[in-house]
Amino acid sequence: xxxxxxxxxxxxxxxxxxxxxxxxxxxxxxxxxxxxxxxxxxxxxxxxxxxxxxxxxxxxxxxxxxxxxxxxxxxxxxxxxxxxxxxxxxxxxxxxxxxxxxxxxxxxxxxxxxxxxxxxxxxxxxxxxxxxxxxxxxxxxxxxxxxxxxxxxxxxxxxxxxxxxxxxxxxxxxxxxxxxxxxxxxxxxxxxxxxxxxxxxxxxxxxxxxxxxxxxxxxxxxxxx
Amino acid sequence: xxxxxxxxxxxxxxxxxxxxxxxxxxxxxxxxxxxxxxxxxxxxxxxxxxxxxxxxxxxxxxxxxxxxxxxxxxxxxxxxxxxxxxxxxxxxxx
Numbered sequence: 001x002x003x004x005x006x007x008x009x010x011x012x013x014x015x016x017x018x019x020x021x022x023x024x025x026x027x028x029x030x031x032x033x034x035x036x037x038x039x040x041x042x043x044x045x046x047x048x049x050x051x052x053x054x055x056x057x058x059x060x061x062x063x064x065x066x067x068x069x070x071x072x073x074x075x076x077x078x079x080x081x082x083x084x085x086x087x088x089x090x091x092x093x094x095x096x097x098x099x100x101x102x103x104x105x106x107x108x109x110x111x112x113x114x115x116x117x118x119x120x121x122x123x124x125x126x127x128x129x130x131x132x133x134x135x136x137x138x139x140x141x142x143x144x145x146x147x148x149x150x151x152x153x154x155x156x157x158x159x160x161x162x163x164x165x166x167x168x169x170x171x172x173x174x175x176x177x178x179x180x181x182x183x184x185x186x187x188x189x190x191x192x193x194x195x196x197x198x199x200x201x202x203x204x205x206x207x208x209x210x211x212x213x214x215x216x217x218x219x220x221x222x223x224x225x
Numbered sequence: 226x227x228x229x230x231x232x233x234x235x236x237x238x239x240x241x242x243x244x245x246x247x248x249x250x251x252x253x254x255x256x257x258x259x260x261x262x263x264x265x266x267x268x269x270x271x272x273x274x275x276x277x278x279x280x281x282x283x284x285x286x287x288x289x290x291x292x293x294x295x296x297x298x299x300x301x302x303x304x305x306x307x308x309x310x311x312x313x314x315x316x317x318x319x
Contacts, residue, residue, distance in 0.1 A: 007263040021249040061266035070267030
C-alpha cells in the first residue's frame, strides 16, 4: 500500500478536525466567537481540505489495476494481464511501461475532450451493474456474462499505433485494411486479427490460434508503428 | 403554517449546542469515510468517500452554518455613530 504525501496532508487535516470535534463533544464549551471560529476550522475548512485531496487521490486511484480488480469479477482479467507467460493482448500491453499498473485504464478509457468525464460515467455504469447483478455471481457464473459495453474502438489502439509508420504499413493485412482499421469497421482486437484482449473469457472457437498469438507477440516494436 | 414560518420557528427555538453536537458527530463520520479511502483504494472506500462521506460532511457544515444564521438573527447591531458636523471657523475679525 502506497500512501502519497498529499494523502498524509489530508489525513493530518482530518485528525486535527477530529480532535477539535471530540474536544467539543466532551467539554461542550459555550459557543462564543472564539469557539465558533475553531469549529469553523473543524467542520468547515479542514474537512473541505480532506475532501478535496481525497477527490484528487480517489480519481487517481480509479486509474490503477487495483481499483478495477477490487471487484471479484475482474480477478481473472487482472491475473491474465499480469501473467508473464500470457500471450493475450492485455498481458502483452501490461508488460510495457506505458501501460503497466494502469493498463485497464489506458486501453479502456475514452479519449478526447470529454474523455475523462465519459470514462467516469461509464465507470458508474459498471458500479451499477456490479451492485445490481454481478456481485451475486461467483467467477464461473460471471465470466460468460461479462462483455464489453460497446465495441472496442480502434481509436484507442491508434493512440500509440498511429497506422502511419513504415513497419506497421509493411504488414500486408494492415496495408490492405488501412481505411477499415482507421474508421473502425474492422476491429484490431477481433478473432481474425490480433484476437481478443482477454481471450480466456471467450469461447475457444472465437480465440486466435497459438500461431496467431505468437505472431502478435513478435510484432514490431512501437517505433515505426 | 407556511414553510417560511416553520423555518423561522425552528431558527427561534433550536438549541445551538445541540446542533453543534450533531454537526460534530456527522463531521466525524464523514471524516472517517473520507480518510478510509486514502489508505484502501478499492471501489467501495473510494465511492463511499466521494459520495456518502462528502454528503455527510456537507450536512455537518450546513448545520454549523445554521448556528451562524441563528446567531446573526439574535445579534443586536448598533447603528453607526454619525460623525459630528464641522463647526464653522470663526474669522479673527469677529
